[in-house]
Amino acid sequence: MAEPFRFTVNGAASAIEADPDTPLLYALRNDLGLKGTRFGCGTGQCGACFVLIDGHPAPACDTPLWSIAGKRVTTVEGLGLSGGLHPLQEAFLAEQAAQCGYCTSGVLISAAALLSKNPRPSENEVRAALDRNLCRCGSHNRMVRAVMRVAAGDLA
Amino acid sequence: MNAVADARLRRPGSLEKNPRLSQWLRLEHDGTVSIFSGKVEIGQGILTALAQIAAEELGIALERIRMVAADTSLSPDEGVTSGSLSIQDSGSALRCACAHARALLLERAAERLGVPGGSLRVDDGTVRAGGRSTSYWECSDTALFDREVEERAPSGSRGERRVVGTSSPRRDLPDKISGRPCFIQDMALPRMLHGRVVRPPHGFTGLGSLDDAKAKMIPGVVAIVRDGGFLGVLAEREEAAIAAQRALRAAASWKEVAALPGDIYAWLKENAIDHRVISEKSDGDAKSREARTLAASYSKPYISHASIGPSCALARFEGDKMTVWSHSQGIFNLRHDLAMALGMPEEAVVVRHAEGAGCYGHNGADDVALDAALLARAAGSRPVRVQWMRDDEFGWAPCGPAMAMELRASLDPSGNIVAWQHELWSNGHSSRPGRSDQPALLASWHLARPHERPSAINMPLPAGAADRNAIPLYDLPNQRVVNHYVREMPVRTSALRSLGAYANVFAIESFMNELAQAAGADPIAFRLRHLGDPRARAVIEAAAHRANWSGWVPREGLGHGIGFAKYKNLGAYCAVVAELTVGQEVRVNRLIIAVDVGLVINPDGVRNQIEGGAIQSTSWTLKEQLRLGERGIASLGWEDYPILKFSEVPAVEIELIDRPEFPAVGSGEAAQGPTAAAIANAVENALGVRVRDLPLTPERIIAAIERQ
Numbered sequence: 031m032a033e034p035f036r037f038t039v040n041g042a043a044s045a046i047e048a049d050p051d052t053p054l055l056y057a058l059r060n061d062l063g064l065k066g067t068r069f070g071c072g073t074g075q076c077g078a079c080f081v082l083i084d085g086h087p088a089p090a091c092d093t094p095l096w097s098i099a100g101k102r103v104t105t106v107e108g109l110g111l112s113g114g115l116h117p118l119q120e121a122f123l124a125e126q127a128a129q130c131g132y133c134t135s136g137v138l139i140s141a142a143a144l145l146s147k148n149p150r151p152s153e154n155e156v157r158a159a160l161d162r163n164l165c166r167c168g169s170h171n172r173m174v175r176a177v178m179r180v181a182a183g184d185l186a
Numbered sequence: 187m188n189a190v191a192d193a194r195l196r197r198p199g200s201l202e203k204n205p206r207l208s209q210w211l212r213l214e215h216d217g218t219v220s221i222f223s224g225k226v227e228i229g230q231g232i233l234t235a236l237a238q239i240a241a242e243e244l245g246i247a248l249e250r251i252r253m254v255a256a257d258t259s260l261s262p263d264e265g266v267t268s269g270s271l272s273i274q275d276s277g278s279a280l281r282c283a284c285a286h287a288r289a290l291l292l293e294r295a296a297e298r299l300g301v302p303g304g305s306l307r308v309d310d311g312t313v314r315a316g317g318r319s320t321s322y323w324e325c326s327d328t329a330l331f332d333r334e335v336e337e338r339a340p341s342g343s344r345g346e347r348r349v350v351g352t353s354s355p356r357r358d359l360p361d362k363i364s365g366r367p368c369f370i371q372d373m374a375l376p377r378m379l380h381g382r383v384v385r386p387p388h389g390f391t392g393l394g395s396l397d398d399a400k401a402k403m404i405p406g407v408v409a410i411v412r413d414g415g416f417l418g419v420l421a422e423r424e425e426a427a428i429a430a431q432r433a434l435r436a437a438a439s440w441k442e443v444a445a446l447p448g449d450i451y452a453w454l455k456e457n458a459i460d461h462r463v464i465s466e467k468s469d470g471d472a473k474s475r476e477a478r479t480l481a482a483s484y485s486k487p488y489i490s491h492a493s494i495g496p497s498c499a500l501a502r503f504e505g506d507k508m509t510v511w512s513h514s515q516g517i518f519n520l521r522h523d524l525a526m527a528l529g530m531p532e533e534a535v536v537v538r539h540a541e542g543a544g545c546y547g548h549n550g551a552d553d554v555a556l557d558a559a560l561l562a563r564a565a566g567s568r569p570v571r572v573q574w575m576r577d578d579e580f581g582w583a584p585c586g587p588a589m590a591m592e593l594r595a596s597l598d599p600s601g602n603i604v605a606w607q608h609e610l611w612s613n614g615h616s617s618r619p620g621r622s623d624q625p626a627l628l629a630s631w632h633l634a635r636p637h638e639r640p641s642a643i644n645m646p647l648p649a650g651a652a653d654r655n656a657i658p659l660y661d662l663p664n665q666r667v668v669n670h671y672v673r674e675m676p677v678r679t680s681a682l683r684s685l686g687a688y689a690n691v692f693a694i695e696s697f698m699n700e701l702a703q704a705a706g707a708d709p710i711a712f713r714l715r716h717l718g719d720p721r722a723r724a725v726i727e728a729a730a731h732r733a734n735w736s737g738w739v740p741r742e743g744l745g746h747g748i749g750f751a752k753y754k755n756l757g758a759y760c761a762v763v764a765e766l767t768v769g770q771e772v773r774v775n776r777l778i779i780a781v782d783v784g785l786v787i788n789p790d791g792v793r794n795q796i797e798g799g800a801i802q803s804t805s806w807t808l809k810e811q812l813r814l815g816e817r818g819i820a821s822l823g824w825e826d827y828p829i830l831k832f833s834e835v836p837a838v839e840i841e842l843i844d845r846p847e848f849p850a851v852g853s854g855e856a857a858q859g860p861t862a863a864a865i866a867n868a869v870e871n872a873l874g875v876r877v878r879d880l881p882l883t884p885e886r887i888i889a890a891i892e893r894q
Contacts, residue, residue, distance in 0.1 A: 048423070049405075056425045065372035066365025070494050071576040072428075075824040078494050106365030115364065122363045126355060126790055129798050130229025130544030131362030132369065132495040160832040164824065166494050167229055167544045168801030169794070170835040 035095050040108025050096035055079050057095055058105060066106035066135045077163030080136035081105050087143045106135035109142055118142055120185055121176035129167030137163045141177045150181050199278035204262035207331040210283035213323055219244060220252045224264025225272040227358060228515065228545035230795060230854050232272045234357045235787045239277050242350040243284030246311040256539040258521045266516035266618060268681060269649065270757055270852025273787060277850060285338045287331060294325035353790035370513050370540035371498045375569040379408060380424040381561040382431035384417040385582050386632065388818025389443040393417060401433040411564045414634030418561050420570065445816045446676045451485050451590040454611040458670035464647055465657045465667040472663035473605060475598035480704055482593050482697055484878045486689035487811040489586040491682060492829060495543025496579040497550035501558035502569040508535045512555040513542025519620025520552050527556055527630035527637065548618050548680035550574055550583035553628035560629055577822040582628060585812055586682030587613040591693040601705030603716060605664035608656055613672050614642030615651035615685040641673045642680055649754045655687035655859060658694050659752050660716040677819060684858035691751040691859025692866060699867045700876065709748050710735055721782050725761040726750050728780035728841045733763040743768050747867025749860035758783045758856035762800065764864035768872045771884045774804050774836040774865060781840065781856060784848035795853040797838045803861035805830035809881050
């Protein structure tokens with residue numbers, strides 16, 4: 031094995047021994063134990079493995095390690111400040127915005143990216159921003175309501 | 187019949203098979219109560235609802251309840267978590283068990299405090315009388331629950347429900363929303379290896395040549411495992427297992443046979459082997475009033491579970507014992523079939539449930555458990571984790587069967603239905619493990635000494651399977667319903683959410699509109715005049731009222747439609763009004779749903795299930811169809827099998843009719859059929875064109891317009 035691969039996840043420097051072609055997903059899950067990012071399709075079409083790379087949502091299943099050198103990776107575990115929950119996560123709980131919860135992490139990532147560049151989106155903008163995330167249980171409307179709640183600053 | 191046997195026959199829910207009180211609950215030293223249910227969480231929130239029932243009956247805070255994950259070595263065998271039956275099966279058993287436990291604990295408490303039983307006050311497990319107090323936990327010992335459950339009146343009488351009937355938040359969501367490890371997909375055991383399996387093409391008869399040199403050269407590959415046509419790989423790292431799976435797939439050549447049928451509906455009609463009349467009513471007087479007869483054919487394609495998280499399992503083979511972690515809906519049945527497939531005694535196999543991604547029926551969970559077990563036998567004592575890839579899931583998980591329906595009915599001169607006929611053609615809707623003398627597990631059919639693949643079967647009526655909801659709930663004087671069973675399976679089929687009810691209700695409720703139109707009647711008024719059941723009438727009226735049905739203003743491209751069913755003709759009543767716009771494609775704007783599940787355990791849980799079911803059914807109805815190719819299922823990724831996206835999801839409004847005087851029934855499948863019919867009827871209302879073949883894609887709609 032070559033030199034350890036070094037990158038920054040959730041603000042912390044990490045080094046792992048893996049081939050630079052390794053998809054980021056497996057490094058996160060199996061080397062760093064960050065299991066919140068999940069495998070769904072392996073081709074970037076479902077959003078279950080979305081992470082933020084320099085603030086932009088990207089599928090970790092389709093992102094080789096070499097491509098993130100020098101970039102900041104944020105996973106669902108790093109969304110909240112100092113280990114607490116992100117307001118979106120609070121809102122998802124308040125709205126009970128999940129059934130199985132498998133797509134939830136990826137949806138949270140997309141929603142966080144949206145709110146960081148557009149803090150007051152319309153409902154249509156929220157839906158458009160989440161269109162790259164698939165949900166099979168039919169929790170879409172609850173998740174949209176939760177995002178709108180954060181946008182409106184309406185958190186109990 | 188003696189009184190004891192008679193009483194046993196009436197035991198509620200799963201008590202029949204699991205009569206010991208100790209099978210259901212245990213008081214722990216830390217002031218909690220462990221509840222053992224054989225039902226499992228599959229994303230539907232059942233463990234929250236069951237915890238509410240237990241807390242209510244015991245008279246303790248919900249926080250004191252610990253739901254123990256189902257495990258063949260310690261849980262009651264409650265069969266399969268399916269059929270929207272967990273509230274009936276496990277809920278009613280727990281209700282009895284906990285009420286009995288409470289009564290026993292109070293007897294002990296009265297003895298300890300030296301007071302008559304009637305003078306006790308109970309608050310969260312603390313029992314007080316005459317200035318003294320004790321607690322459930324002080325009063326219990328291991329012997330106390332070592333007896334058969336006796337039926338007692340429910341302690342929390344319905345007028346004073348504390349926990350049942352409230353929207354307690356889901357107990358599992360904090361972890362899931364925080365991104366903490368909570369799925370089987372997230373489990374990792376020390377020294378674990380990663381496995382993948384290379385599946386053969388559909389018309390597989392054997393594995394020909396295999397050059398595994400490339401796969402073996404991938405760093406970290408530990409073993410290539412081959413047993414007849416079962417071909418798998420073990421690797422230290424997950425990505426290496428995936429790379430080796432790809433290399434093996436490219437290197438394997440398979441012996442194959444014939445292609446799949448082109449027109450599946452014609453094929454089903456040609457290949458039915460059993461023709462069963464499941465309902466027949468005749469009334470000569472009514473028959474003699476026949477004035478017009480209508481007939482129509484409907485169809486529903488193969489559809490996929492399409493869960494976002496592909497199936498996963500872990501297995502460890504140590505000594506002569508196999509331990510398997512699975513998100514199966516039926517861990518005892520899985521154990522039975524695993525033992526058969528592995529040639530091991532059942533006692534040597536333990537199956538532990540771990541939660542998976544959303545489950546809507548018999549998916550790949552059981553199959554991947556055997557994959558993991560077979561690979562674990564080649565892994566020394568190291569545990570093995572196998573997760574299917576997306577194409578494994580689409581290509582090999584059992585799918586919801588294609589169905590053809592032919593309906594015919596006659597109206598009398600005043601526009602009332604006097605005769606009705608419904609025929610359906612379908613494969614069986616269940617090929618779950620535990621029901622055959624051959625394992626119902628994919629890999630077992632590909633081994634060097636293969637097992638025979640069991641055919642999918644239908645469960646008997648009244649719940650039924652292919653014929654679920656084929657008998658209309660309407661009051662029809664002449665009626666004939668025929669289920670044509672097709673045993674041969676071009677592709678593997680099994681249970682998918684609501685089984686045949688989705689297609690049968692789509693057909694019946696579409697046809698009701700066609701008849702209403704012929705009779706010149708409003709579709710809702712037409713239904714109501716054929717419907718005596720007051721709970722059925724109430725949901726239809728509630729949905730129509732909330733949707734302001736009678737105030738609808740017709741506009742170009744807009745349509746509204748109604749669909750109704752009582753799930754299985756035994757369970758939840760559900761009526762759906764769909765409002766939609768037809769442009770380039772169908773856009774459902776709003777679904778207004780009224781539902782009656784009897785006593786409501788958790789209102790928000792019911793709403794979540796109904797809303798989720800309706801949105802999933804909208805996706806099935808507008809978009810979904812598994813395409814067949816020469817080498818099997820050709821829809822292998824999301825690009826070939828699109829599902830409803832956030833921007834396409836309709837608004838959903840739910841009117842929940844609480845009827846505490848009726849038993850609680852499940853809600854998970856009630857909306858599937860009514861939603862499909864409501865959408866099809868709304869499309870007809872918008873365009874004046876009837877589309878009878880699912881899904882209602884733009885191509886189908888254009889073809890229907892051209893035919894007209």
